[in-house]
Structures are given as structure tokens and as C-alpha cells.
Amino acid sequence: MSRRDVVMPLEEFPTAHRERIAELVQRPDPPPRYINLGHPDDPYPLAQIESRAWWEWHWSRGRDPEKVRTKIPARVRQAVIARDGHTCQLCGGEVEPDDVHLDHIVPWSHGGPDTAKNLRVTHSLCNMKRGAPVEDPQYPSGVLVE
Numbered sequence: 001m002s003r004r005d006v007v008m009p010l011e012e013f014p015t016a017h018r019e020r021i022a023e024l025v026q027r028p029d030p031p032p033r034y035i036n037l038g039h040p041d042d043p044y045p046l047a048q049i050e051s052r053a054w055w056e057w058h059w060s061r062g063r064d065p066e067k068v069r070t071k072i073p074a075r076v077r078q079a080v081i082a083r084d085g086h087t088c089q090l091c092g093g094e095v096e097p098d099d100v101h102l103d104h105i106v107p108w109s110h111g112g113p114d115t116a117k118n119l120r121v122t123h124s125l126c127n128m129k130r131g132a133p134v135e136d137p138q139y140p141s142g143v144l145v146e
Helices: 015-026 052-059 074-084 124-130
Strands: 034-037 047-050 100-104 119-123
Touching (some): 015 052, 047 052, 074 119, 119 124
Antiparallel strands (some): 100 119
């Protein structure tokens, strides 16, 4: 049984809450997982509750937040490195073998698959600086590396 089966149906939430959740779900980045209770200026909240918007954001993208992220298969990783070599596909610099990161062109958090067409070699720093934008100017939506 998944968490979605046991939580209060969204239709039972007050209208204002449903509208706020719908607004947060439409954003490209997920809302915070926890909501702090207490005075906003207090660095130590009285309590934290899980955000329903955080769950809905993931569910609306076909993701189960409770499911553990699997590693990129070794054969896919090897194919991407063989195709791109040790050249960062974001900055063009040479990538040391111990600094190779595989970047999802269509971010994994937005439904991008772990396929060679959707992955490229990058420096760890270039990959982390990029984050998970919905659209990369170098690769418009849907255009994947061949």
C-alpha cells in the first residue's frame, strides 16, 4: 500500500489549501518537504509537518518519493563516457576520470530517463551548478544527444 492510498483525499481539503497546493505543483522545482510550525523568526520551530504539496508535486510527475533512486546502469554509464570521452559537455573542458558526473539533459526530477540519449559527461561542479532546470538553452526541450 502506498502513502497515496492512506492520506486524506485532496478533494477533502479546504478550497484555499487545494488552490495553494495546485499552484505549488505547477512550479518547476518542488516545494519544501516540511512546513515549520511556530513563529517564523524563531530558528527552532515548535514542530514540523510534511507538506502535502511536496508529495503532490512528485506524484504529478509520476514519481514515488518513497522509492529509492536506482543507480545508472554500468553499461549506460560506459556508453556515455565512450561517446563523450572525458570532455565536459557543458563547458568543454577536460574532465578528470575521478570527477566524471553524468548529467541528465531532461532532468531526472522532471521525468528524464537514465538512457544514453539523455545523459552527457560533465564536471561535477558544472553538473551541480546547472541544477535541474526545466529547459537548458543549449538543449531545448526534447532535443537529446545522439
